[in-house]
Amino acid sequence: MSLSDLKHTLRKHEFPICAREALIKIEQLLIGRSAPNSKQLDIAMDITSEFIFCEADRRGSRRGLNSLQELQLIDILCDYLSACTNETTKNTIFLSLFGSTESHKRLKILSTLASMAMSASCTSVLLAVGVWLQQMGCSSPQSLQLVENLIKDHFFLNTSNQNTLKSLATTAPKFVANFITAVTELYMIDVQGVKKLPPNNLLEVITLWVYSNPTLCMSAQLNPASLPAGAIPMAAVTPLAGLIHWCALAPIYVQDECLEEVLPLKKIKIENENHSTFKCNKSLCTSELYIKLHLGVLQSLRAGRRTHGPPTAVNGQHLAALSPLVQSYAHQLVKRGIKLQNDSKLQDCLDRIGQAVQVALANGCVYGNISNLLAALDTLPENKLLRIIIKKHQQSI
Incomplete structure (x- = not known):
């Protein structure tokens, strides 16, 4: 089917149905035994631009999605990615939609998609985001912008989904490992004489992730991403060097202040009592969190030992x-x-x-x-x- 025929078929549908149908057409174009040729890639990019992100209409005029349409598109993408059982297919489509782009509008949609996936613990979407971070480079401007948006959404305030965030280390470890790698680029740095430090909630969750999961930091290297045919895999960079920076510089950069209640209340049944009392876990001071994180990093370094091959x-x-x-x-x-x-x-x-x-x-x-x-x-x-x-x-x- 020619590009004009494909577009004619898709134009029979209004948004958001055209976006759902376009995803199916893109999958047919890109997924096969061999890598797609340049013509197929160009057609997929053209369809993506017009029918998924609505960046141009049939006359080539720029338009874009309104706020409601963005939410509709995110819902369609969540459904599609969750239903996709083949990791290679899922990553191929995801990278086709969001890879190698400097579009602020697409990055905004990606940020909202990733943020909603974190809230709902949507593993399939988060694993695709983890692959995207690795292929873009965890220190790339796009990756850092995405991670900053996620931090603003989830870590600046005491949120109600702390338990969900903490569980991501076991449900989506490759995403978490690449997320932490990018995060370490953003904090514990000197910005015009002012030390930029991680928010307390972020520090607490990362400490729990690393301390409780010694192999977490190596996840992206231990489990290579399933990439489309012909794709060049980008080397996975662990967050260990960045975390060593955090822990080493903490004593000289951080003014120690006790955090507010960062650990949840725990109900404890006292023996021989007819009632239960609520006892609060002792809150950790900032310096204590960095000590715990440092121990977690040392445990991770031991777990990162290579039995064969170079370090x-x-x-x-x-x-x-x-x-x-x-x-x-x-x-x-x-x-x-x-x-x-x-x-x-x-x-x-x-x-x-x-x-x-x-x-x-x-x-x-x-x-x-x-x-x-x-x-x-x-x-x-x-x-x-x-x-x-x-x-x-x-x-x-």
């Missing part, structure tokens, strides 16, 4: 990037006349770097130039644990 968990260059950040803090201490070995925050930071580097190297998790990593760490202020670790590994190279 893939942590890029040594990313770890080495900690050095100038810590040196900057140490320089400020020196200017204030404070002895570096007497600053507990700096020493906590250096201890955590040493612990993470030791566990990562001992378990064969680090790839890249190890000599350059050790040389960068050797420029850090004096810390007994870190010196022992550096010397040990320099001798073994």
Whole structure:
């Protein structure tokens, strides 16, 4: 069927029915034993633009979807993706709709779709979003914008779906792993002299995810995405290096304040009593959350040990990037006349770097130039644990 015939058939339907029918036509064009040719790809893109996102009408004039139509489209996409039992087919269509695009309107629709999927714990949609994040690159502008939108929707306020969010690590681990990788790019950074820190709710949920699931951070690497024929798989980057940054920099970046009640009330039956009492779990201070996250990261590094093949968990260059950040803090201490070995925050930071580097190297998790990593760490202020670790590994190279 020619493009003109396809369009003529689809134009018999009003929106949103035309969008539902267009998805079927796109699947027929793109799914087969071999990769679609350039003509089929062009036809699919043309149909997507006119009949799914309504970016142009039959005369080529720009129009777009109104708010109601966007919700109708999201409902259609949820139904289609949930009913799609073949992962390759689902990812092919999803990447066709949202991949390689800088369209702000499509990204807005994708953000709403992903946000609704998080609220409803819609695994099929979230796994497709996870593949999209990986193929786009978790540090790409589009991925970071999507993740920022999800954080605004779910993590800035105490929401009623905290339990749903926490369960995503087991229901959609590849999505969660790539989500965390992108999140670590957004926080624990210095923006014009102001430290940008993760919201408390986000920190709590990520800590629970990582601490409770040692293999979570490796999920995207352990379970390669099912991609369309001819597609080039993008390397999965784990969130471990970013989380090591968070935990190491927390002592020098975070002003410790106790969080509000971040853990739910727990009903406890007291023996020999005729009534039940409600006892609140002790709330964790920010520093305690980072300590717990640090332990979770160390557990994840142990779980990331490769029994065969080269290391893939942590890029040594990313770890080495900690050095100038810590040196900057140490320089400020020196200017204030404070002895570096007497600053507990700096020493906590250096201890955590040493612990993470030791566990990562001992378990064969680090790839890249190890000599350059050790040389960068050797420029850090004096810390007994870190010196022992550096010397040990320099001798073994």
